[in-house]
Amino acid sequence: MTTESVRAHFASLGLDLPIIEHEQSTATVALAAEAFGVAPGQIAKTLAFRLATGEAVLVVASGEARVDNGKLKQALGKGKMLSHDEVTSLTGHPVGGVCPFGLATPLPIYLDVSLKAWPELLPAAGGTRNGVRVTPEQMATITQGQWVDVCKTPEAA
Template sequence: MHDHPNVRAVQEALDIADALDGSGAPSQARILPDAVHTAAAAAAALGVEVGQIANSLIFNADGEPLLVLTSGAHRVNTAQVAAQLGLDSLDRATPEFVREHTGQAIGGVAPLGHPKPVRTLVDTALAAWDEVWAAAGVPQSVYPTTYAELIRVTGGTPAEVA
């Protein structure tokens, strides 16, 4: 599974981000025995708290993709986020929209490794954890990271999203 094109793209993006920053060894994608399609399943598989899971959720923001990296401990308040961003609408994206803009399928969308940059919000609730886990391109692949690293590698904006 490390050879899957999506996992390779995510790992290459992590390697490049580390080379640019020079802060140490880049995170390494980990392949789990089974797919983890929910934050609860990922937390159980990793032996961590559900709040440490950084869900990568793609929304259709007035026709443009918006990636919200949110703590697995809560749901995105779409009305609140739309108001913060001055959007007319913020809707859950279709699987086709997600794949078009990320190259990845729902359940495995990573914060990076997309064909082109996606506007990103990073849930401030993730700052409570020293380590968080994000998907690495497919539903059975994850990698460890930090809140600060998520902001850095995605160019994301910290936001209250719940």
């Protein structure tokens, strides 16, 4: 069902982006990088937070990046990661397959600048055994996401 919502989202935008299915799990950055044969940084992970205002938001970042609480607070306000149940309820996607496409509930989407380090990204596509190839520019267009700097990367750590 959730992969279908991603396909429907792409179709509604007139996009023909093939969803790549795998037999093995792509539920973590390491597993997805192995399945796709790419560097972990090319995996675009989607994290869900509840801000101090009560608003739920998604942050998409490079697989190697780590959210910096100070940067998050400065850019968006204090945030707390959502529980697995909240993530599934709000996005319609299972944990390990969460992506910023085909969401059950419209949510603000923030794209960390760490994504711009890669010419091609591989976010999940609503399942724990799939993904889709997009450029950072396509990601921004598809999600109507806002660019932010809320992560630290291994080089900057």
